[in-house]
Amino acid sequence: MQTRQPMPNEYSIDVQNLTKKFGAFTAVNEISFNTKKGEIFGFLGANGAGKSTAMKMLCGLLVPSSGQATVASFDINKESEKVKKRIGYMSQKFSLYQDLTARENIRFFGGIYGLSNKQIKEKTDELMERLHLTDFANTQVGDLPLGWKQKLAFSVAVFHGPEIVFLDEPTGGVDPVTRREFWEMIYATAKLGTTIFVTTHYMDESEYCDRVSIMVDGRIEALGSPKELKAKYHVKSMDELFLQLARPETVKIF
Amino acid sequence: MLPIIFVLPMIQLLVLSFAVDYEIKHIKLFFVDQDKSQFSGLLYNQFEASQYFIINDFSNSLAEAKESMQRGDCDQILVIPHGFEQDLYRDGTTDIQVIMNAIDGTKAGLSSSYATNIIMDFNRSLIVDFGMQSSLTATPEYQQIEMDYSYWYNPELNYQAYMVPGILVLLVTMIGGFLSSMNIVREKELGTIDQIHVTPIKKHYFIFGKTLPFWMVGMVEFGLGLLLAKLVFDIPMVGSIFTLFAFAGTYLLVVLGLGLLISTITETQQQAMFISWFFLVIFILLGGLFTAVENMPEWAQQITRLNPVRYFIEVNRMVLLKGAGFKDVASHFIVMSIFILLINSLAIFRYKKGS
Known part of the structure; x- marks a missing residue:
């Protein structure tokens, strides 16, 4: 999609010392990491650890207090509008328009990303079929079961072929079967070269990621593949690792 | 929702436009006649004939009238004192009392001017019918100049x-x-x-x-x-x-x-x-x-x-x-x-x- 200075080791997301302060409170404290093209990157952390704030900065919803980051090789400080063209976003709050039908939602968001009517029409039919939503294409999204909505929202988020898609707790409240289907969709999308940046509270899901980072108190405490991390911290599961790292925070709260 | 957006305002327009009316009619009048004379009867008739007033009570007791206003049963009290006719014959002048519920100032002002008009008419008819040089002090002096109004833009x-x-x-x-x-x-x-x-x-x-x-x-x-x-x-x-x-x-x-x-x-x-x-x-x-x-x-x-x-x-x-x-x-x-x-x-x- 974009051809700006294609470097051999180009990262889809490259973050250097990114910081966000709200008054005296530092929500995100000098985090650094990067993701490769087509990678599934799990962004973990307890509630309030700063995940959402970091993600909002990367999506151009929040301006960083300091630090650098490029997303799809555009600077989030200076070129956030260009970043926005190349990313997809699906938030924890279900974010399609509930009072529009599936088809209308796709047409609306497709239109915003500059797809032609013809493209939208063709891709919509194909998508509806793939999601088995053909019979419900003209049902208001608010009337669809949650699992279907989430799958639809994901499809809309990647509809315009973004280089990176940000998923903020995409499977919250969804049954295990649908969650598996959802992750199949994520795998299929990653295979096509789209970077998946996903936050989740389900530790079994974090095992599906190529690499994960765990945020504690605004800092990244651990970063690596699930296998590496488990070996490094001598734990059997990601669940155990998460409890071990995130515990100090939990103790402070209660 | 869309039908509601269109229907409700139209209902509002209809209801409000029919309801909002600044003209004050049907002022409830308590007529206190302590004179019971021919003249007081004439004045009574003039008030009764007016479209602005409804005489909804009649008595010779001012106390009763005050009670009625306290209860909210009347908006205005007109008191014809004892010796009203006699004073008019003898001195050509006398007083009558008009008491108004002035909680709603606009309404009180308007109803007082309606009452003044009626009393002026009564005054005039006394001069015409009885050849009297009378002046009720509740009215301004009888004027020779009559005004003729023409209402523009909303005739x-x-x-x-x-x-x-x-x-x-x-x-x-x-x-x-x-x-x-x-x-x-x-x-x-x-x-x-x-x-x-x-x-x-x-x-x-x-x-x-x-x-x-x-x-x-x-x-x-x-x-x-x-x-x-x-x-x-x-x-x-x-x-x-x-x-x-x-x-x-x-x-x-x-x-x-x-x-x-x-x-x-x-x-x-x-x-x-x-x-x-x-x-x-x-x-x-x-x-x-x-x-x-x-x-x-x-x-x-x-x-x-x-x-x-x-x-x-x-x-x-x-x-x-x-x-x-x-x-x-x-x-x-x-x-x-x-x-x-x-x-x-x-x-x-x-x-x-x-x-």
Whole structure:
């Protein structure tokens, strides 16, 4: 999609010392990491650890207090509008328009990303079929079961072929079967070269990621593949690792 | 929702226009006659014949009358004192007492002047019928000059012709201001605004897309209201309807801008509702619909200069009733344009994609 200075080791997301302060409170404290093209990157952390704030900065919803980051090789400080063209976003709050039908939602968001009517029409039919939503294409999204909505929202988020898609707790409240289907969709999308940046509270899901980072108190405490991390911290599961790292925070709260 | 948006304001227009009436009729009068003479009987008949008064009680006890007013059974007490006729014959002058419930000052003022008129008539008939040189001190001196009124622009003094154009403005304001301010805030509440903010949509497209539907709804609403005004109330439409629509379109841009501004400074629909109400109440009460702007104290008149509702009501009345053309309301257009520029640039400045 974009051809700006294609470097051999180009990262889809490259973050250097990114910081966000709200008054005296530092929500995100000098985090650094990067993701490769087509990678599934799990962004973990307890509630309030700063995940959402970091993600909002990367999506151009929040301006960083300091630090650098490029997303799809555009600077989030200076070129956030260009970043926005190349990313997809699906938030924890279900974010399609509930009072529009599936088809209308796709047409609306497709239109915003500059797809032609013809493209939208063709891709919509194909998508509806793939999601088995053909019979419900003209049902208001608010009337669809949650699992279907989430799958639809994901499809809309990647509809315009973004280089990176940000998923903020995409499977919250969804049954295990649908969650598996959802992750199949994520795998299929990653295979096509789209970077998946996903936050989740389900530790079994974090095992599906190529690499994960765990945020504690605004800092990244651990970063690596699930296998590496488990070996490094001598734990059997990601669940155990998460409890071990995130515990100090939990103790402070209660 | 869409049918409701159109039907409710029309119901409002019908109900309000029929109900709002400044004329005061059927004033409940307690007639206290302590004289029981021919003259007091004559005065009684004159009050009874008047369409403004209903004599709903009659007695010779003032105490009873006062009690009745205390209970709210009468609005006005007329006391004919003992020796009324005798004094008139002997001295050519006497006093009668008129007591009014002045809680509603306007009503009290009007009913007192109605009463004065009737007493003046009575005075005149005494002179004519009895050749008396009488003067009841409750009346001003009998005057030789009689006035003949001619009412321009609304010859039948039809209150609806005065009210309907004004009420129309309120309806358009409610649709434009309320709905548009709710609309963006609602997206903040639902979280869809974040979804919009991560897209590359241009700010002006978003704002345009958010306001255009309400502009159209407002215009249709205005058109329907005018139609009702013509069909149901037979409001005269002397001036150019095109000028009216042009002004409605301009006016809506002010109101929509205000709605947008409100939505940028609020986080929930509740907050937006509260602020919208604040403005709406001020706009309505200082808009010249219920109290003529000329009757307000000087400082309040100055405030109304900032009130877009005032300008629209004026234009509506000027065009519909007086037949004003574009040139006559050009200054109103200019003021609206300044409002549009100020409010909308402030709103667009305040509205930032992301935060």
